[in-house]
Amino acid sequence: MSVADERIERLERQVEKLLARVEAQAAEIAVLKAENAALKTENAELKRRLGQNSSNSNKPPSSDSPADRDERQDKKLGSGRAPGGQPGHKGKTRTLLPASKVTNTTECFPETCRRCNKDLAPTPDASPIRHQVFEIPKDVLVDEFRLHTVTCSCGATTCAALPPGTPAGLFGPRLLALIAVLTGSMHVSRRKVQLLLSDLYGIDVSLGCISESEEVVSEAVADAVDEALVHALAARVKHVDATTWYQSGMYRSLWVLATKAVTVFHVAANGTQQALQSWLSQVRGILVTDRGSQFGFWAMERRQICLAHLLRKFASYATRSGRAGQLGNQLLLWTGIVFDHWHQVRDGTLSRAKFRTRIAPVRAFIERLLEEGAGLSGIGGSCRDILAHREALWTFIDELGVEPTNNHAERELRGFVMWRKLTFGSRSVRGTRFAANIKSVVSTCRKQGRPLFDYLTSAIQAALRNRRTPSLLVAA
16 A cells, blocks of 8 residues: 555544544534523523512512512602692591590680780680590409309209309400400400500400400301301302411411402311312302412303403513513503503593493404414413403403402402411411401401491400391491
8 A cells, every 4th residue: 555545544534533523512512502592591481580579470569579679669659749648638637526425524714814914704615626635544444243152941052143244254345355456457466465454454364365365256256257258159249369378387278258348258278179169159240360270160251350460470471582572561561551441431531331442452452462472482371371261351341340350359368468477377276267257357347437346346245145246247
């Protein structure tokens, strides 16, 4: 073999090695590109999740970061108006109590003339300036019942019984009502209630006694809460929502059923459809909810899906790149138009007939965008689920009294959520039952403008006398 042939053979072997190396590197590059694409997708998803807050997801406002809260506050102050009452608003002044409710009256007369300093006779004024001072009593009222034992001529001894309506425990109806208001409405801890009773009235009680008092109140209002539930189930429009509750550290599902007249809470072992259906035993009227699968037993045409939830979902779409983000922005725009028109209907500046005419093309645009989104990666599943609830998206257009949002139920839950954050839930079934019953009474009384303390007192008095529990229904 000549020198030239040897050189050619050697070069061919080198070329083969280089080609093999190039093929291996090409395969490695392909793998690295795939990994890079996956990492980019993962990074984008993590950034999207990191940017989630209460305005673009189902997270509560309490989970927002300080920066998100500052941004939200800036938007509230964006009008440039100072906090507080605005010029032209209707002022509020304290109304004086009538003379029949005044405990003591002191007539005050000027002693001397403000000009010449002469003595003045105490002459009554037909319209004196009235100044009222409120004060709480210094001492608590204590009623003592002495139960005497008498021996009969037959030799038997008989002990007297407490008069009808007398509490078997330590506290009377008003004090029981006060404890329930402090713990169940004002969210004061039982230990602080214990300190307050000791400091203000010199009543030394144990924490167990306060817990037992809550049970007394809970049982006293139980029938009224059950009656309110029956009324709510029969209502034409009702709002339902849920959150988490804890019982002895275990997860429970806290449900709220709210109508114009009443609000009823219920704590279930879980949030399944079976548990919810056993509570909402009467399937009647229009149900305003989110898109939870638990509500599948309610006919879709008799539901209204909360559009505020969808607005936050569309805001999350808008944070994505590409067509999904563009589609999210478009959905935000058209949904905002829906709310603008609805606010005009609610304010009485737009008739419902014109509202239906204006909303028809907007509805078509939104559904068309959702149909397009159903085929996009990342938002397809969500869009398909929304379209599956298509019949329940627009019930508020034709049904009077139906709101496009579930804000009613969410507002009712807010106080309960605050209580849960302070107390970490309840420690027993008895505590859970008190929480649901007292919050049902608190929310219903506030909704109706009824004095909570007075209602609780009358309910406890009725229970002590074995009488019918005062109703929570307005017409009762």
